[in-house]
Amino acid sequence: MTAASQTLGIRAIRSVPLFGESPKGGWSAEIKPEDTIHALIAVHTDGGPIGYGSVFTDARLVAAALKVLEPLYLGENALEPARVSEKLHQNSFWMGRGGSLTHTISGIDIALWDILGKVTGMSVGRLVGGRHRERVQPYCSLLMEEPGRMHDVIADYRARGFTAFKIGWGPFGRAMDARLDEAIVAAARRAAGDRARLFVDAGASDAYWPHGLKWALRTAEMLKDHDVGWFEEALKPDAIDDFVELRRQSPVPIAGGEVLTRRQAFLPWLARGAFDIVQPDVTKVGGLSEQRRIAWMAEEFGVRYVGHGWNTALGVAADLQLATALPNVDLVEFIGGSPYVDGITAEPFRLDAEGWLQIPDRPGLGVDIDRDKLARYTDDPAPLFA
């Protein structure tokens, strides 16, 4: 590469909201289809490729954050993702670090890595760590349903080829009925089959989660009987002491961390032994630059890393690239039936015969946003294109 090509100016950064078919979240204040909880970001460069990223936040906040950050990124070198992202973090911490600004920097950072890949002709995974594997097992994330319906939903996704499943939120724990909780898990296990991997997510980061440590311990014992691979968000998201105790006593692995942002926030959770599995969200924590550091920190503490970027096709694409760039990743989260994942790219993700996903090895993130398809879920896709 010549000296001249080592600089590529950032000309503009634009975002668009995704709305119209936002999947249910199982939250107490349920997401409505017209709500925008995801935004896509495009970084435009001076004559170079456009890079794409994704942010798990209301698009109005993303648009405002881009305005605030604009003086810091305009004219910056798009070929230095880690440095430019760190510059944005360092110069904005006093305005609410960890919140909308950090979320938005995540999308910018992912897009910058996409650009660097496109310019160098290398996949992002190779750039951020190398290529440890060619494919990875996706687990199909599904909302909890009443037992009969839960069985049918899992059976449907099993028939589509998935071999790992996670069920979460919905009535679990919230109906204050331990028998119902167990019946839901039993129905899911029956439908998934003995050989499938099955995980359970209480979703205790929902508003007014009604339970504490004792419930979590009792429920963990029940989950063991159904061969559940991990128990996720079993406690309120700030209850670090209880998480430490739960991990110590639980017969099933304890997972969490999807609501934390910035690498610094993860440190006490890892150092104190609060998780067996940590699940940072690449579209919230600060992007690939930050996620990579969190995942490596987890590795040093003997904690498994599983990415949480399932919200859009670009989030999944970033998770797939990290799944190959890190030494010990065996799963990626994959939401069942979201048009924002399956319906906005030129080539949808496809499971292989064993229910695994190939990890793209094309330049950049390895997915192409399809303008016509995207137009179904946003008013005007133009800001994302040249």
Ligand SMILES: [Mg+2]
């Ligand atoms: Mg979760």
